[in-house]
Amino acid sequence: MLEGIKVIEMATYIAAPAAGGVMADWGADVIKIEPLAGCPMRQFFATAMTDDYPDNPVFSLDNRGKKAVAINTSTPEGAALVRKLVVDADVFITNLRPTQLEKQGLDFDSLHKINPKMVYASVTGFGLEGDEKDKPGFDTAAFWAKSGIGWMMTPKGSAPMPLRVAVGDHITGLATTSGILAALLKAQKSGEGILVDSSLVRSGAYVVGSDFSTYMRYGRVARSRPREAAIVPTSNFFLTKDEHWLFMNSRPGEPDWDNILRATGLEHLNEDERFASFRKRRKHVEELVSLFDEAFASRTLAEWGDRLNAEGIIWSAVQSFEQALNDAQMQAAGVFTDMPKADGSTYKAPASPISFRQSNNTLSERESTDPRGPCPEIGEHTMEVLEACGIDEQNRQSLLTKKIIGQH
Template identity: 50%
Template structure:
């Protein structure tokens, strides 16, 4: 879908490279600029003490199908090389902090002067304005903790739990892709590019937007309760025989109350005053959850699968990632793709990009590049002579 779109990415870690990675899956030509030492995500497995494992699946996910070059942008020659690449580009994506970009002359204003059609996507922790715009911000900090999301995920009276790797980053990646494509559509009319500003903080606030909207409207918000204190005790996780957890999401009001009673074989509870309406069920949540726990513990998940599906209930098993990889429905939904190994030895399974385009080539276009793999190829393609390339080497702008 994006064939002919040229993207220059100058970014490390996950959120910004993830956005460029989605664009690469969808057919854009993406040139990834890394520092000479490489993106830290290349070394994730080694940094976690698992250096016996091959490669870095975390890095590969967000960087497959890109051309990789290594440039030292702390040198004037390196900055000039970036500007030469940008001159012919459609999109520039970066997560370098705003102050550093301004000092280097790689901020939006500077690059728009080089290429007025450029769509410039900035991905930061906290945005481009305000006293904290240059504060570093990983997703567990800016997206999760600072946005209120982490508080909402913490059961009252319990200790907070952290966010797994990349969840906030990839949410921000998807948002960034949307902003970039909107700016490309606008450019078709105006002929000009624009600044697209994404931040982990703003994405986190939006991701928690349903609760945040209540807070903003009414000035108050209920805390996250334990299973036995739930405001809606039917909307809960339950454990079947064999320690298999699953979640039930009943429709609002009492629509699914009778269906749940039919599922567990206790129709007599319909006339029990403790559970006569949603307010009563909330007041007696602990007793109701105990009854449901005892009922669901009596049979295995397959038994409840049949019962819940027969009532057209909204529910899902709590699955391990190892089971998700074998889930026929996830496979049918196109959630996984085969990615070529860098050494050409075969392929391996990885998550697909988040949107499917039936009938289109919307999957990986190749492996993630080795550090600096395409530096000379790209520079020559952009008009650098051999003498100029040697000058970049002498200036330590490239390795």
């Protein structure tokens, strides 16, 4: 899909590399610039103080299929190499802090003079303007805590729960990718590259935007609650006879109420004044959830699947990763891919979240979005990439001796 698009990625951790990773899966030529010691995420499992994980699937997910170049960009010579690399690039992605980029001459204005058509994507914690523009920010702080998601998801009287690894990063990475592709279309039409300003905090506010927009309009919003106090009692988690949790969804309004009662064998509740309307069901939520709990405890997950499907109810089992990996529908939907390793072996990993195809008939009709190669080692392609941009052997060796560049 993106064959012929050259991307220079000078970014660490996950959000910005995730954007480059999706573009690499889609066929772009992505050159990853790292410090001589490599991206800190390469040490993700080293900090776990265990030798049980010889591979680093967390880092590989966002960096498979890229070319890795090790450059000490804090030096004038290293920054000059970056400026040389972007001369014919289509996209530049970075998550370095704005002030640092300006000092190095690697900010948008500086690189725009070198390559006016290049799209420049900045991924920060808190945006490019304001007092906190240079503040470091991981997704737990910027995307989850500051945006209001953490507050919204925490029932009153409970301590906030932490966000799982890189959830906000990957959402922000996808937002960044869409911004880059829109900017590429504009550049193709106008010949002028623009700055794509992406931040964890802005993505966070958008992700929780349905609730946030309600609050901004009316000054109040219902936070998450325990299942026994659910805002919509029939959109809830229930435990089956064989001790599997499922989630049942009822659509806004009351179109599913009768169907749910038939599926659960609770038709008599239509005669119960406590549950005669949506407002009354909310008022008597604890009693209603208790009645549904009794019903769901009477049959197995498989039995409930048949009954809920027969009534057209939206539902799903709450699956473990093991169950999800072996789920036939998830496999059919192309959710997983084979992650290649340098030795030629593979292991299963999440695929990028979009498929492209010419028809809707068969899986074989899809354009390949499988990884284009393994995750590279630190500096694995340094010499190859620098040679391609005109730096001769003598200069490359000099840069290596002075520790301006590194190689695997």
